[in-house]
Amino acid sequence: MSVKKFVVGNFDDEAVLFPAVKKVRRAGYKIHDVFTPFPIHGLDKAMGLKDTSLHVAGFIYGIAGTTTALSFITWALTIDWQVNFGGKPYFSLPAWIPITFELTVLFASVGMVLTFCWLCQLAPFIKKDHFNPRSTDDLFVMAVECTDKTNEQEALAFLNSVGAKDVSVQYRETGWWLGRYDQETVRYGKKVEAV
Amino acid sequence: MSNRDQFVAPKRYNTIAIALMAIGILSLVTLYITHGSKDNPHDQARFWGSLLQNSVYFLLIVNAAMFFICALTLAWGGWQMAFRRVTEAISACVPVLGVICGAILLSIAFGSNHEIYHWTDAEHVKHDPTLLHKAGFLNKGFFAIVTVLTIVLWSVLGWKMRSLSRSLDNNPIPTVEGRKKYMFNNTVWAAIYIVVFALTVMSSIPWLWLMSIDAHWYSTMYSWYTFASTFVAGIALITLFVVFLKNNGYLQYTNKEHLHDLGKFMFAFSIFWTYLWFSQFMLIWYANIPEETVYFKTRAQGEYSGVYWLMFIINFVAPILILMSRDSKRNYTTITFMSLLIVFGHWLDFFQMVFPSPLTDAETGKTYVPMILYDFGIGLGFVGLIMFVTGKALAKAPLLARNHPLVKESLIHHT
Numbered sequence: 001m002s003v004k005k006f007v008v009g010n011f012d013d014e015a016v017l018f019p020a021v022k023k024v025r026r027a028g029y030k031i032h033d034v035f036t037p038f039p040i041h042g043l044d045k046a047m048g049l050k051d052t053s054l055h056v057a058g059f060i061y062g063i064a065g066t067t068t069a070l071s072f073i074t075w076a077l078t079i080d081w082q083v084n085f086g087g088k089p090y091f092s093l094p095a096w097i098p099i100t101f102e103l104t105v106l107f108a109s110v111g112m113v114l115t116f117c118w119l120c121q122l123a124p125f126i127k128k129d130h131f132n133p134r135s136t137d138d139l140f141v142m143a144v145e146c147t148d149k150t151n152e153q154e155a156l157a158f159l160n161s162v163g164a165k166d167v168s169v170q171y172r173e174t175g176w177w178l179g180r181y182d183q184e185t186v187r188y189g190k191k192v193e194a195v
Numbered sequence: 196m197s198n199r200d201q202f203v204a205p206k207r208y209n210t211i212a213i214a215l216m217a218i219g220i221l222s223l224v225t226l227y228i229t230h231g232s233k234d235n236p237h238d239q240a241r242f243w244g245s246l247l248q249n250s251v252y253f254l255l256i257v258n259a260a261m262f263f264i265c266a267l268t269l270a271w272g273g274w275q276m277a278f279r280r281v282t283e284a285i286s287a288c289v290p291v292l293g294v295i296c297g298a299i300l301l302s303i304a305f306g307s308n309h310e311i312y313h314w315t316d317a318e319h320v321k322h323d324p325t326l327l328h329k330a331g332f333l334n335k336g337f338f339a340i341v342t343v344l345t346i347v348l349w350s351v352l353g354w355k356m357r358s359l360s361r362s363l364d365n366n367p368i369p370t371v372e373g374r375k376k377y378m379f380n381n382t383v384w385a386a387i388y389i390v391v392f393a394l395t396v397m398s399s400i401p402w403l404w405l406m407s408i409d410a411h412w413y414s415t416m417y418s419w420y421t422f423a424s425t426f427v428a429g430i431a432l433i434t435l436f437v438v439f440l441k442n443n444g445y446l447q448y449t450n451k452e453h454l455h456d457l458g459k460f461m462f463a464f465s466i467f468w469t470y471l472w473f474s475q476f477m478l479i480w481y482a483n484i485p486e487e488t489v490y491f492k493t494r495a496q497g498e499y500s501g502v503y504w505l506m507f508i509i510n511f512v513a514p515i516l517i518l519m520s521r522d523s524k525r526n527y528t529t530i531t532f533m534s535l536l537i538v539f540g541h542w543l544d545f546f547q548m549v550f551p552s553p554l555t556d557a558e559t560g561k562t563y564v565p566m567i568l569y570d571f572g573i574g575l576g577f578v579g580l581i582m583f584v585t586g587k588a589l590a591k592a593p594l595l596a597r598n599h600p601l602v603k604e605s606l607i608h609h610t
Contacts, residue, residue: 041609051521059519086483094477
């Protein structure tokens, strides 16, 4: 969690954004993130993001649900409290499949939603810094992180040359803090300054 | 466009197709000599049962190709356009297989052997209150009319959909209004096909053709079960042809994204089939009424339990474990292997749906599993026929329906 320096370019066209992302990466700049008003197919590939591990987590939650259901019903109906249902054996697997299926789905879905929120750092009162509020409306915002070696004037010029409508240098907090969006809270030291 | 846009069947392809058909005819002749020509009605039933199983199964899976096109057309699933000509070519087998299947069904219904369809035996029905009660539905006239009507409707509507698609090949539509009109027309014909499909494969046809083999037993879920079985096998068949063409350098616009979606369909409908398989079983198991459980007695526990559980492993356990991950759905080898497995698995499903009842001895109640190699041989014959007809149909038109309004959506398809 720290404040970093970014070179930010705003794009107003998806068709310009795609080649720009590729060119910026090829030029060796480190893209912090690209913020878009809507999901764009293939942008993750272009940015070189690795696949999410969410589905592996989902599989594990599902298996956990299956195991929970089967082991609990087996214990309850064959050991703890045996009940004779219409002359069926105490261990009657077919009757338990629906519950097993439902618990599998429940565990997998609830677990995946929570994991998704955790991975995206989404929760009530979790506040994050924005590069440009219009990225939720009509602008595609690309944030390039400035490292020790980055020459910011060159980076600004480069973003301009690949089609950014306007560019700026910004200091932004990369982590999250507790706060509310309707109240101004600057949690971490340095002042936010737009250039 | 290069000449890669026009399919030319390789020599080996036709040789294999003809060799498979020869195996089929050889098996058929052998089975006729050993069983079909005998006087014992059970032996004859074994011969006709084999023809029934194979012809109905392969007719329903090639017909599922047209259902795939129409369902995706109604849902505006434009991604199918990159390989749509392949699906169309498979559906062109419907008239050919339909004539064969119709001839077999009518000869069983009107023949002198009543072991397969007990309800065709007028003498027997008189003393059988259950069958007498069902006679309004299970009678020869109704059976013949519905069978012929169904096969004709499938063929004609399938032909209409294919000709709508080909009509654009040499005359692109210049205006947006024209394209809208074309899409509307296309949607209406697809909807008509879906309605006919719902009234046949999804409801009445499996009851008539297959469930009436166990005429005393019934399950309202049977038709959905049969539909799920044939649809997932149909998708596997489409995938096999797509992979074959891809391996031969055709279909340059079909890529892993399309393969991934076909894999998803295969995965999802394998689960759907299992859902219906289990629902049909569990309700009967729970109620435990003898006239219903008799169906599963020979299958889940009796002589057919080997085939029954093998089919369950192939059709459920293998797809859910192997096709679950994204990488395996995008891998040509895995998907080809799974497609072959699924086509075989649902063929086994039809095997255990057809045979137990006709081969049951009425007096002792004993049944047996016939020598499956004969059926497999006849099945290979049908595979050869499908390969041959599909190859001919593929060669008739360019492999990309390039003037279709949704074709661009398919070329840039991304999952």
